[in-house]
Amino acid sequence: MTTSKSRRKGYIVLSMGRSGTTWLKSINNATGRMGITDEWLGFETLGKPLRTYNAQSYYEQVMQRASTPNGRFSMKIFPRHLRLAQAQFGFDFIKKCAQENDVKFFLVTREDRFGQAISALKAQQSRSWVDDGGTMLDHRRRKIRYNFRKLCELYFEIGSGYNFWRSYLGINSLDYESFVYETLLPNPAPFFESAAKHLGVAQPESYESPMVIQRNAETEEWRQRFQEDIATQGVHPDTYNVQQPDANLLNALKVLAQKPIKPATGRL
Numbered sequence: 001m002t003t004s005k006s007r008r009k010g011y012i013v014l015s016m017g018r019s020g021t022t023w024l025k026s027i028n029n030a031t032g033r034m035g036i037t038d039e040w041l042g043f044e045t046l047g048k049p050l051r052t053y054n055a056q057s058y059y060e061q062v063m064q065r066a067s068t069p070n071g072r073f074s075m076k077i078f079p080r081h082l083r084l085a086q087a088q089f090g091f092d093f094i095k096k097c098a099q100e101n102d103v104k105f106f107l108v109t110r111e112d113r114f115g116q117a118i119s120a121l122k123a124q125q126s127r128s129w130v131d132d133g134g135t136m137l138d139h140r141r142r143k144i145r146y147n148f149r150k151l152c153e154l155y156f157e158i159g160s161g162y163n164f165w166r167s168y169l170g171i172n173s174l175d176y177e178s179f180v181y182e183t184l185l186p187n188p189a190p191f192f193e194s195a196a197k198h199l200g201v202a203q204p205e206s207y208e209s210p211m212v213i214q215r216n217a218e219t220e221e222w223r224q225r226f227q228e229d230i231a232t233q234g235v236h237p238d239t240y241n242v243q244q245p246d247a248n249l250l251n252a253l254k255v256l257a258q259k260p261i262k263p264a265t266g267r268l
Helices: 021-029 055-065 079-089 093-100 113-126 136-140 148-171 189-199 217-233 237-241 249-256
Strands: 009-014 073-077 102-109 176-180
Touching: 009 093, 009 148, 009 189, 021 073, 021 189, 055 079, 055 093, 073 079, 079 093, 079 148, 102 148, 102 189, 113 148, 113 217, 148 217, 148 237, 176 189
Parallel strands: 009 073, 009 102, 102 176
Antiparallel strands: none
């Protein structure tokens, strides 16, 4: 077990996809002193086969990858990450991390839920999650199509994810600071000022990022069409029957392989 002597300072961003956390990550990681933000709880980041880890070695691997040489760490976590780690290794990563380290929590949300759902669908279909201003996005881009049913599902899924984090933080009596993507976009300094103060390090020298906003004319066309479909059709009927998947390793691997998953039985 980690002793109090080895307690480290770090921060954890709790959010959902397409909420600007990759943009924040790019600014953070460029400093080289504020931890290395990424989705470290995801099994694809482990570096070794999953079978080689137990709960403790998994925890230590995540902490190692999330840390800069000065001992500070940072990471971003989505609800599915926490659930998968709990299902596979039988412990609450966030609770353990908070008990053994000095952790600050940030809840980062996005007000434009329509835009977030559209961004998520386009990213899933194209398999292009970021645009670094180079050729990677065009090279990997696949054909994307408007899908009203899927947009409805994503809209509700995003809301459920944010509610999960608010409930998780509340039930565990964890203090946290909230930020909204739209407010940070013109000026991310308040977020990094708070993070740097907690870590006891200097703030970023620059808030420039290589990440490029992926919204375009097509995004706005989809938004208008989505809103018109909602106004004329209401929520797609299939949305009412969507079941959350069980958070186990088999389902995680099926999701990565784009195969059908086993539905849950009445639990988040």
